[in-house]
Amino acid sequence: TxxxxxxxxxxxxxxxxxxxxxxxxxxxxxxxxxxxxxxLSEIQLGEYRFDAGPSLFTLPEQVDAVFQLAGKEPKEYFAYDKLDVTCQYFWEDGTSLKAYADLNRFAKEVQSKLGEAELSIHEALRQSAFIYNSLAPLFMNRSLHRFDTWTNPLALKSYLRMGKLGIFSTMNEANQKQFTHPKLIQLFNRYATYNGSNPYETPATLNIIPHLEFNIGAFFPKKGMHxxxxxxxxxxxxxxxxxxxxxxxxxxxxxxxxxxxxxxxxxxxxxxxxxxxxxxxxxxxxxxxxxxxxxxxxxxAKSSSALIFYWGVKRDFPELDLHNIFFSDNYPLEFEHIFKRGTIYEDPTIYLNITSTHKNDDAPAGCMNWFTMINVPNNQGQDWDQMIAEAKRNIIHKLNRILKTDVESLIEVEEILDPRTIESKTSSAQGALYxxxxxxxxxxxxxxxxxxxxxxxxxxxxxxxxxxxxxxxxxxxxxxxxxxxxx
Ligand code: FAD
Incomplete structure (x- = not known):
C-alpha cells in the first residue's frame, strides 16, 4: 500500500x-x-467548557459526507440540531431583533421592529441563493487550477450570469440597494466578517453567505463545536x-x-x-x-483576526441565546480601524456565543459560559497588551449599558485568545482566522x-x-x- x-x-x-x-x-x-x-478545539476553565475557535456551524452535510464516504452512519458519530433562532441582535438604542430560521417569521420581525418591507428580506435571500447556486459548483467544489473547471458547462453558465453575481459592487453597496433601514444594512454587512473581510470593500458576491444561514440553516452540534x-x-x-x-x-x-x-x-x-x-x-x-x-x-492581505475573552459568568441572562451580537454605532469606522489603521475601535461590535444555552453542562447551574469576541486586525506587531486592556474595558462598558448589569463582578474565570496566541497555537500567519x-x-x-x-x-x-x-x-x-x- x-x-x-x-x-x-x-x-x-x-x-x-x-x-x-x-x-x-x-x-x-x-x-x-x-x-x-x-x-477547532476546546478549553476547560474550572467548571466551564468553551469551544475555543469556531462557533457557527453551517453546511453540516459536509461533515456527514465524510462519515458517509467511509461507509458509516453519520448520526452514530456526530449529532446536531438546527437552530430556531440563528442569531439575536442588540443595539445601544434599545432595539433588538431575532433572526428566526423561519424566513417568513424573520421578515415579519424585521417589518415590525424596523419598518422594513417583508419583501426586501425575501428578495435579498433569493439573490443570495442565486449567487450560491451559480458559484458554489464552480468555486467551492472544484479546483480553480485545472483547465476543465473553466470549460465545463457549469462554468459557461456562470459566465452568462456574471453581471448579476455582485462582482462589480461592494457588499455594502448591494445591501444599500436591497434595504432601506441602516440597521438592516448593518446586519447584512456583518456577513463579510464570516470570512474575515471588510463589507465596505469585499465584492457583493459574498452576499452568498446569508443563503447558508437563512435558506439552509445554522446548526449546533449536541456535544459542542469541538x-x-x-x-x-x-x-x-x-x-x-x-x-x-x-x-x-x-x-x-x-x-x-x-x-x-x-x-x-x-x-x-x-x-x-x-x-x-x-x-x-x-x-x-x-x-x-x-x-x-x-x-x-x-x-x-490576510483576513482579520479575533480577540476573545472566555468568561465564566455566575449569573443567568434569559434574554441571551446561543449567538448574540451587540452592534457598534459606527460600523464603517469599526472596519476602518480593523483593516486600515490596524487598531481596535473604541465601540466594537461584540459577539457573545453562549453554548450553555444549548448544552447545559458547559456551565454550572445558574451560570453561563461567555465566549466574548470582537473582530480585530491581524497581527502586525501592535502593542497587543495595551490594546487588549483597553478593548476589555470598552466591551464591559458596552455590555453593561445594553444588558443593564455589572459584567465585571460576574466574571469567575477568564482566559484570553488574541492574534499572537492564535498564531502560536495553530501557525496561522498573523493570527488570521480565514x-x-x-x-x-x-x-x-x-x-x-x-x-x-x-x-x-x-x-x-x-x-x-x-x-x-x-x-x-x-x-x-x-x-x-x-x-x-x-x-
Ligand atoms: P487549523 O485549524 O489552522 O490547524 C492547523 C494545524 O496544523 C494545527 O493543529 C497546527 O498545530 C498544525 N501545524 C501547523 N504547523 C505544523 C507543523 N509544522 N508540524 C505539525 N503540525 C503543524 N469557521 C467557521 O466555519 N465558523 C466559525 O464560527 C468560525 N469562527 C472562528 C473563530 C475563531 C476564533 C477562529 C480562530 C477561527 C474561526 N473559524 C470559523 C475558522 C476555522 O476555525 C478555520 O477556517 C478552520 O478551523 C481551519 O482549519 P485548518 O484545517 O485550516 O487547520
Whole structure:
C-alpha cells in the first residue's frame, strides 16, 4: 500500500486523512500540538467548557459526507440540531431583533421592529441563493487550477450570469440597494466578517453567505463545536490513521522535484505522498523554505483576526441565546480601524456565543459560559497588551449599558485568545482566522492551489488554500485535494 504523511491535524488535515485512508493509503499525521483539531478545539476553565475557535456551524452535510464516504452512519458519530433562532441582535438604542430560521417569521420581525418591507428580506435571500447556486459548483467544489473547471458547462453558465453575481459592487453597496433601514444594512454587512473581510470593500458576491444561514440553516452540534473534529478524529483512528502528537514538522523532504517525506524531531519519515494542512505563508517560511516561493500568493492581505475573552459568568441572562451580537454605532469606522489603521475601535461590535444555552453542562447551574469576541486586525506587531486592556474595558462598558448589569463582578474565570496566541497555537500567519481576506474581487484566484505545481506528490488543504477558510470550505479543500490524488 501507498503511504501518505499529513502535516497538521486541523479539520482539513483530519478530513484528508480519512479520505486518503478510504482511498487505500496508509496514513500518518504529524501534529505540533498535543491534541487534534487545530483552531477547532476546546478549553476547560474550572467548571466551564468553551469551544475555543469556531462557533457557527453551517453546511453540516459536509461533515456527514465524510462519515458517509467511509461507509458509516453519520448520526452514530456526530449529532446536531438546527437552530430556531440563528442569531439575536442588540443595539445601544434599545432595539433588538431575532433572526428566526423561519424566513417568513424573520421578515415579519424585521417589518415590525424596523419598518422594513417583508419583501426586501425575501428578495435579498433569493439573490443570495442565486449567487450560491451559480458559484458554489464552480468555486467551492472544484479546483480553480485545472483547465476543465473553466470549460465545463457549469462554468459557461456562470459566465452568462456574471453581471448579476455582485462582482462589480461592494457588499455594502448591494445591501444599500436591497434595504432601506441602516440597521438592516448593518446586519447584512456583518456577513463579510464570516470570512474575515471588510463589507465596505469585499465584492457583493459574498452576499452568498446569508443563503447558508437563512435558506439552509445554522446548526449546533449536541456535544459542542469541538465534537466536529473529535468525531472525525475518532473515525480516522478507526480507519487506522496513525497520529504523532507533539511532533512539529521541520521540513518537507524534496528530491529532484518530488516530495519524498518529512522531517520531524530530527528524524526523516518517507512516503509516497505529502499533504500539508499548515498555513501556507508559514509553510513556505519553514517546512518549504528552500523551495520556489509563490510570491504573489504569499503577499496577499490576510483576513482579520479575533480577540476573545472566555468568561465564566455566575449569573443567568434569559434574554441571551446561543449567538448574540451587540452592534457598534459606527460600523464603517469599526472596519476602518480593523483593516486600515490596524487598531481596535473604541465601540466594537461584540459577539457573545453562549453554548450553555444549548448544552447545559458547559456551565454550572445558574451560570453561563461567555465566549466574548470582537473582530480585530491581524497581527502586525501592535502593542497587543495595551490594546487588549483597553478593548476589555470598552466591551464591559458596552455590555453593561445594553444588558443593564455589572459584567465585571460576574466574571469567575477568564482566559484570553488574541492574534499572537492564535498564531502560536495553530501557525496561522498573523493570527488570521480565514487565511487570505476576500477584500478584492480576485481573492478567489489568489489562494494557493491544492497541489504544488513545482513539487510532485505534494498537496495542500486547509483554510489558507483553495477554496478558503471556515469549516465547510476547509472540508471541501480536503475533498478537492484527495480527488486529485491517484489511488
Ligand atoms: P487549523 O485549524 O489552522 O490547524 C492547523 C494545524 O496544523 C494545527 O493543529 C497546527 O498545530 C498544525 N501545524 C501547523 N504547523 C505544523 C507543523 N509544522 N508540524 C505539525 N503540525 C503543524 N469557521 C467557521 O466555519 N465558523 C466559525 O464560527 C468560525 N469562527 C472562528 C473563530 C475563531 C476564533 C477562529 C480562530 C477561527 C474561526 N473559524 C470559523 C475558522 C476555522 O476555525 C478555520 O477556517 C478552520 O478551523 C481551519 O482549519 P485548518 O484545517 O485550516 O487547520
Amino acid at each position: 501507498k503511504k501518505a504523511l499529513i502535516i497538521g491535524s486541523g479539520i482539513a488535515g483530519i478530513a484528508a486523512a480519512i479520505r486518503l485512508a478510504v482511498k487505500g493509503f496508509d496514513v500518518e499525521v504529524f501534529e505540533g500540538n498535543s491534541y487534534p483539531g487545530g483552531k 465534537d466536529i473534529t473529535q468525531s472525525l478524529f475518532k473515525l480516522s483512528e478507526e480507519l487506522g490513521v496513525n497520529y504523532h502528537f507533539g511532533q512539529k514538522v521541520e521540513r518537507v523532504l524534496v528530491e529532484a522535484g518530488v516530495a519524498k517525506g518529512i522531517r520531524a524531531k530530527g528524524e526523516d519519515h518517507y512516503a509516497d505522498l505529502v499533504v500539508n494542512n499548515m498555513d501556507m505563508v508559514n509553510a513556505y517560511k519553514t517546512i518549504l523554505k528552500d523551495q520556489r516561493q509563490p510570491k504573489l500568493l504569499l503577499k496577499q 487565511g487570505n481576506s476576500s477584500n478584492n474581487k480576485f481573492a478567489a484566484f489568489l489562494r494557493h492551489a491544492n497541489y504544488s505545481s513545482s513539487i510532485k506528490n505534494l498537496y495542500f488543504c486547509g483554510g489558507s488554500v483553495h477554496p478558503g477558510g471556515g469549516i465547510p470550505l476547509c472540508l471541501l479543500s480536503a475533498k478537492i485535494m484527495t480527488e486529485m490524488v491517484e489511488g
